Amino acid sequence: MRKTKVSNAVIRRMPRYYRHLTELQTAGVARISSNALGKAMGFTASQIRQDLSCFGEFGQRGYGYSVEKLRDEVADILGMNEGHTAVIFGVGNLGRALIGNFNFGKNGVRLLAAFDVDPRIVGTELAGVPILHPDSARAFLTENHVDIGVITVPKGNARDVGRLLVDCGVRGIWNFANVELDLDTSGNTVVENVHFADSLLALSYMISEE
Amino acid sequence: MRKTKVSNAVIRRMPRYYRHLTELQTAGVARISSNALGKAMGFTASQIRQDLSCFGEFGQRGYGYSVEKLRDEVADILGMNEGHTAVIFGVGNLGRALIGNFNFGKNGVRLLAAFDVDPRIVGTELAGVPILHPDSARAFLTENHVDIGVITVPKGNARDVGRLLVDCGVRGIWNFANVELDLDTSGNTVVENVHFADSLLALSYMISEE
Numbered sequence: 482m483r484k485t486k487v488s489n490a491v492i493r494r495m496p497r498y499y500r501h502l503t504e505l506q507t508a509g510v511a512r513i514s515s516n517a518l519g520k521a522m523g524f525t526a527s528q529i530r531q532d533l534s535c536f537g538e539f540g541q542r543g544y545g546y547s548v549e550k551l552r553d554e555v556a557d558i559l560g561m562n563e564g565h566t567a568v569i570f571g572v573g574n575l576g577r578a579l580i581g582n583f584n585f586g587k588n589g590v591r592l593l594a595a596f597d598v599d600p601r602i603v604g605t606e607l608a609g610v611p612i613l614h615p616d617s618a619r620a621f622l623t624e625n626h627v628d629i630g631v632i633t634v635p636k637g638n639a640r641d642v643g644r645l646l647v648d649c650g651v652r653g654i655w656n657f658a659n660v661e662l663d664l665d666t667s668g669n670t671v672v673e674n675v676h677f678a679d680s681l682l683a684l685s686y687m688i689s690e691e
Numbered sequence: 692m693r694k695t696k697v698s699n700a701v702i703r704r705m706p707r708y709y710r711h712l713t714e715l716q717t718a719g720v721a722r723i724s725s726n727a728l729g730k731a732m733g734f735t736a737s738q739i740r741q742d743l744s745c746f747g748e749f750g751q752r753g754y755g756y757s758v759e760k761l762r763d764e765v766a767d768i769l770g771m772n773e774g775h776t777a778v779i780f781g782v783g784n785l786g787r788a789l790i791g792n793f794n795f796g797k798n799g800v801r802l803l804a805a806f807d808v809d810p811r812i813v814g815t816e817l818a819g820v821p822i823l824h825p826d827s828a829r830a831f832l833t834e835n836h837v838d839i840g841v842i843t844v845p846k847g848n849a850r851d852v853g854r855l856l857v858d859c860g861v862r863g864i865w866n867f868a869n870v871e872l873d874l875d876t877s878g879n880t881v882v883e884n885v886h887f888a889d890s891l892l893a894l895s896y897m898i899s900e901e
Contacts, residue, residue, distance in 0.1 A: 490700075496892035504871075559892045560899030574791060578784035579887070588888050589895065628898060629891075653898040655891060661714075673894035675887070677789070678798050681839075681865060682706035682769045684883035685799065688838055688863040689770030 487535045494532055495559055497522060502552035514545035561589030566627050567655075570642045571634035572597035572612055575657055579633065581608045593625060615642075622649035629653040636660045646670070697745045704742055705769055707732060712762035724755035771799030776837050777865075780852045781844035782807035782822055785867055789843065791818050803835060825852075832859035839863040846870045856880070 501522050505513060515526040522529075533539045533551075536558050540546040556562060567590050569576055576595065579585075585592045595607065596615045603614045613621065621627075622645070630646035632639050632654060639658030646654055647670050654672045656662060662672055711732050715723060725736040732739075743749045743761075746768050750756040766772060777800050779786055786805065789795075795802045805817065806825045813824045823831065831837075832855070840856040842849050842864060849868035856864055857880050864882045866872060872882055 492893055492896055493889070495896060496886070496889040499892065500886065500888070558896065560895040561892070563895075563899055565895055565898070574784050574788035578788055581784060583887055585891075588891050590891065629894065653894045655894055671894060671897040673890055673897070675890050676706070676710065677793055677885070678710070679703070679706040680883055680885050681795075681798050681800065682709065682771070683702055684839065684863045684865055684881060685770040685773075685775055686702055686705060686768065687881040687883070688775070689773055 491532050491535055494524075495555060498529075498532070499552065499555045499559060499561075502548055502555060505548045506552055510548050512545050512547050515540065518546065556589070559589075563589070563628075565590045565629060565653075566625070567592050567629035567631055568618075568621070568627050569595045569610075569631040569633060570597075570615065570618070571632065571638075572599065572602060572607065573633060573635075576631075576633040577607065579631065580610050590629060593627065594621060618645060619649060622646070622651065627651050629655055631655045631657070632662075633657045640664075643672075701742050701745055704734075705765060708739075708742070709762065709765045709769060709771075712758055712765060715758045716762055720758050722755050722757050725750065728756065766799070769799075773799070775800045775839060775863075776835070777802050777839035777841055778828075778831070778837050779805045779820075779841040779843060780807075780825065780828070781842065781848075782809070782812060782817065783843065783845075786841075786843040787817065789841065790820050800839060803837065804831060828855060829859060832856070832861065837861050839865055841865045841867070842872075843867045850874075853882075 501518070515529045519526045519529050539551055539554060567585060569580060569592065572580065572595050576597070580592065580595060592610050595610050595612045596618050597603065597612055598615060602612050605612050628651065630642070630651045630653070632642050634642055636658050639656065639660050640662055643654060643656070643662035643664050647664050647666055652670055654662065654670060656672055656674045659676060664670065664672065666672070711728070725739045729736040729739050749761055749764060777795060779790060779802065782790065782805050786807070790802065790805055802820050805820050805822045806828050807813065807822055808825060812822050815822050838861065840852070840861045840863070842852050844852055846868050849866065849870050850872055853864060853866070853872035853874050857874050857876055862880055864872065864880060866882055866884045869886060874880065874882065876882070
C-alpha cells in the first residue's frame, strides 16, 4: 500500500468513507456500487474510484464493492489495526467529554492514561482511564509506547505539553487547545489541530444572507 | 457578494483565512502578499487569489493585501457581522466545554440560552448563559430569533432536538452528537456535523507505517 502521493484532500475523505461504510454495514447492506456510495456521500462515482485507487484495487466492475471488505480495507489504510495508544493531557470539561463519551476504542486507539494537576482527581479513574499527575508524564511516556498525545489543557499550557510529547517521541498530537503549538518536530511528529471555530464559521457562512 | 457558485472546499478554507489573518494582525503585520499568505497557510498564491476572487476583488497587484481590511472582508463573508444568535441543547461535559471555553462571541455568535433536563442546573447560569428546561425550548425558540442550534445531547436525543429546531425555523444546526439527524429540512436548515473521529482517524493515518 503506497501512500507517497496521497493528497491531503483524499486523506480527509477516508474517515468519511469509513463512517459511511460502517453505517451501511450496520444497516445490513452487503454490497454497493460506486454510484450509490457516491450519492450517499455527496461525491461522484468517479471521485470515489479515484480516491480508492490511491491505495490499490477495490471492487469489481459490474459488481461494486463488498461493504464489509471495503470497510475493513479502509480501516487498515487508516491505521486502525495498528494498535495505536494514546494519553490525554487535561481533564477539564473537554477532556472529560472525550474520555467519557468519545469512543477511542472504536477508532482503534487505546487510551492509556490521562494527566491533570487537580489533586481531587489525581489517583482516580474516569471511564476506566487512570488520572495521573503531569509530573509523572515523562516517566510514563518513556516506559510506555504512546503513539498519540491528546491536548485538552488550557491554551497557556498547550505548548509545554506539545514540547514534552515531541521530546518523548510521541508521533501524533491531537490538539484541541486552539493555539498553534509551534513545535520543532523535525518532521517526526504530526499535529492535528481541531478548530471548532472553523466548523461554526462555515455554518455561519451557509446560513448568512446572500 | 455572490455566493452561488462557491464550492464547499472554498467555504471550508474561508475560516482558515480568517484565523490566519487574525494571527497576522495580532502579530502586527499590516500587509501581506498572496505568496507569503499562501506559504503561511500551506496553499499556493494562485489558490489564494482564486479563492478570494469568488467574493470580489481584494488586494492590489504589487502591494498585496491589507491584513486588517482582508480580515474584515472575510469576517463579513463568513456572516460574522450579522448578529447570529444560538442556543445549545445539552449541558454535559461537551456542552460545558463549549459554553465555558469556546468563545462564541469572538465568532460573531451570541449564545442566548442552554437547555438541559438536569434539575440541579436548570435555573442556574453557566458563564452568563441561563440554563433552562427543554420543556420551555419551543416557547423560547418562538419568542426569540435563534439562528443556530448547537446539539450536545446524547445520541438518542439528538434527532428529537433536531426536529424541534427545524420545526421552529432555526436555520443552522451545529451537531456534535455524532449521529446523522435525518431531518426533513426541505433545504431551509443547514446541518454542520462535527465528527471528532474523522480528525483522529486522519491523524491515525498520518502516523501509520507506510
